[in-house]
Amino acid sequence: MLITDAARSQADQLRSREIRYVTMMGIRALCLILGGVLISLRVPLLGLWLVLCAAGMVFLPWAAVLIANDRPPKTKAERAADAAAREDVRRALIQAAEAEQPAREPITIDSEVVEAEVVEKSKP
Numbered sequence: 001m002l003i004t005d006a007a008r009s010q011a012d013q014l015r016s017r018e019i020r021y022v023t024m025m026g027i028r029a030l031c032l033i034l035g036g037v038l039i040s041l042r043v044p045l046l047g048l049w050l051v052l053c054a055a056g057m058v059f060l061p062w063a064a065v066l067i068a069n070d071r072p073p074k075t076k077a078e079r080a081a082d083a084a085a086r087e088d089v090r091r092a093l094i095q096a097a098e099a100e101q102p103a104r105e106p107i108t109i110d111s112e113v114v115e116a117e118v119v120e121k122s123k124p
Contacts, residue, residue, distance in 0.1 A: 007072070017068045024064035031056035 035053035038046060074082070 007075070007078075013071060017070070021064045021068040024060050024067070028057050028060040028064075031060070 031053045035050055035057075038049050038053070043049060
């Protein structure tokens with residue numbers, strides 16, 4: 001039972017991910033050693049055992065990296081705090097941009113419609 005609803009510290013999360021990574025890499029090393037022992041003993045169904053060991057040596061590093069880089073999902077409160085922080089930064093940037101540039105009159109561009117016949121007559 002937890003006394004608090006506080007999330008685990010970053011250090012605790014990192015430590016548990018490191019332990020899982022090292023454990024999986026240890027299992028991978030054992031697959032390599034086991035493959036060598038099986039070859040030297042020439043056990044029945046050697047091909048099947050070697051395929052399983054090879055699959056472990058290929059799959060485990062990929063899974064270990066995924067697990068090591070994973071972190072617990074953010075809570076609703078954390079997501080709301082992140083969104084509020086992004087909104088605060090956006091407002092501060094807008095205010096800074098408005099403070100740097102004085103208000104200017106919008107630029108209006110006028111134009112005239114020219115008939116195609118008038119343009120053709122003016123060409124030499």
